[in-house]
Amino acid sequence: MQRSKGTHFLKSSHKVVRRKASAITMDDVAAHAGVSAMTVSRVIHGHAGVREDNRARVMRSVRDLDYRPNLAASALAAAQHTCIALIYTNPSSSYLRELLVGALRGSTRAAAQLVIAAWDELGAKARREAARRLSGSVAGVILPPPLCESKAIVDEFVTAGVAVVSIASSHFSDRISCVRIDDRQASHDMVSHLIAHGHTRIGYITGDPNQTASAHRWQGYRDALSDAGLHYDDALVQPGYFTYRSGLEAADRLLTLSQPPSAIFASNDDMASAVVSVAHRRGLEVPGDLSVVGFDDTFASTMVWPELTTIHQPVAEMADTAIDILLREIRRPPSPAGGTVNHVLAHRLITRASVSRPLGS
């Protein structure tokens, strides 16, 4: 192993020792493998048209020297000073954390610069203003809900030629790309899970009517009932807004029904947590007296007792994917077509402790 440039760095100097990782450059790898830097670059990016033996040698050298490309250099050389913004407006959304982790992973991998913008304090007008300003300095934006439901905001970016990907919403999927799960199917899965446990009176708390996911989840609930031959009862469906507070109120309405449900499906975890709290206040055991399930698999779902059965949404992966889609759109040659992507990731039913068979079954 030859560290042509690196070796003398490993002496005593504090500062320089710390740089040792980047001491290995593409040229070092090229020399080690006996090819040009060009070829190394091709191999690394998986470009076709490299002889198999050369490819193998390069990969070997990369491993031997523990080479890690310098992202700053890549970004600069590729003139890909791509700056992508992730905008959030809902600080209480527990999944912002996952969103950040995923976006960071994606932007690092792609050597794009990530900017986080918090717009929760801004009014509608200030948001449009901010969007206009941002359009001047970023090539793409990731729009989580509820921002991606706003035509004004989406328009602002699209008009400015900024690439946009919405997370968890297909509202404007004809104009911008989106990454999401199949909310309807996921909701269907959850209701079927409850039915399989013997529940026939299943309460449902809807989500924010301004978010497309709400309609899909609700539809999934109805589909599953109908598929199981259960009739749909209006009284069992109460409006919510994805907030803890709204969950509290909906749960109260549901549990004071003359014939209360034996299970409640709140369409997100925050509301489901609220249901558990209301149940406790009313002296009901969960899941003994009432089964409760949520949606999203956020932190909130394990912050209650018992922990909630819920639907896992791969949020980090969604953000990561969003970066890829954005970059592809930004870097592709100008095409007349445009063509948005509608990327659907797999969801997963997470079984925890908040579901049991109904009383007396």
Next chain:
Amino acid sequence: MQRSKGTHFLKSSHKVVRRKASAITMDDVAAHAGVSAMTVSRVIHGHAGVREDNRARVMRSVRDLDYRPNLAASALAAAQHTCIALIYTNPSSSYLRELLVGALRGSTRAAAQLVIAAWDELGAKARREAARRLSGSVAGVILPPPLCESKAIVDEFVTAGVAVVSIASSHFSDRISCVRIDDRQASHDMVSHLIAHGHTRIGYITGDPNQTASAHRWQGYRDALSDAGLHYDDALVQPGYFTYRSGLEAADRLLTLSQPPSAIFASNDDMASAVVSVAHRRGLEVPGDLSVVGFDDTFASTMVWPELTTIHQPVAEMADTAIDILLREIRRPPSPAGGTVNHVLAHRLITRASVSRPLGS
């Protein structure tokens, strides 16, 4: 306003329009201001030794052209391919989100590359292993609790010459720098707040004994009681571990006391949420029958009803500051001294709805 290089980009091409932001380079600014790029660079970095009129002209041009430096280029040129890792092990810590936002802000500003590592699935041995591996590729690490309390991990990095900053813990402050708040004073403030409302029997739930903050917060509780001339009652202090579950158990013990407290101070929000839940299950109104307060001002504190009075810890700012400290250590010339920094940020008491005067006062 002359966009020597930019103008022709603004034509129809989709791709290139998106690059317009970076079309303005330092050379453009230099030309606009009638100086060299060198001088622009000096002004931007606030280096001394630039004539006042030149400085003013440059700043004017920067503003006029809306110049934004290309971070990739800065990083590359400065040979500051500094890579910093943020390692987390506690995915349920609601403040990871803030940590990420702050770290990202800091790393973007400083053109450092940020890497997020999740070690929560790893055992002690695997963590040491991971630390060793990471030491080869990063110049600095940010260690939030509880990781920063582990001598083995800290040693692994320090030995490898990697700069380390711990968040919210001064445990190894003689060997590594830390960013934190004054936990003891903050806790004192909170207890004084309860006393000011007329509470004299104040329950306390301690934190994870392995985290230094726990001891400081507990000390603040005792200090405040003593300062107010109240006696310290062992029965009112119950052990917790910063988890929701442990809060549930501690609250049960506290509320079954023959003489239960009129207020409970849980030393973090997760446990305080648990206290509220237990209170409700026992038919107690919060804050009517029991005042409850937390610590950290995380998402959990507004996820319960009533929302919790708590101590705000500026977590994002802490991470941001950590990046600065790290960079200073990494980039400073090798010095024999070393010298760690102990940076204390201001906390804030957040008053919400979970405190009232005790019953019958």
Next chain:
DNA sequence: CTGAAAGCGCTTACAG
């Protein structure tokens, strides 16, 4: 106090 030149580590046309 100021600037011309070299170079950071990659990638992108362009030739073979």
Next chain:
DNA sequence: CTGAAAGCGCTTACAG
């Protein structure tokens, strides 16, 4: 299938 050269936009010595 492969490589030499130019260049991405900045900063760092080095000279004035």
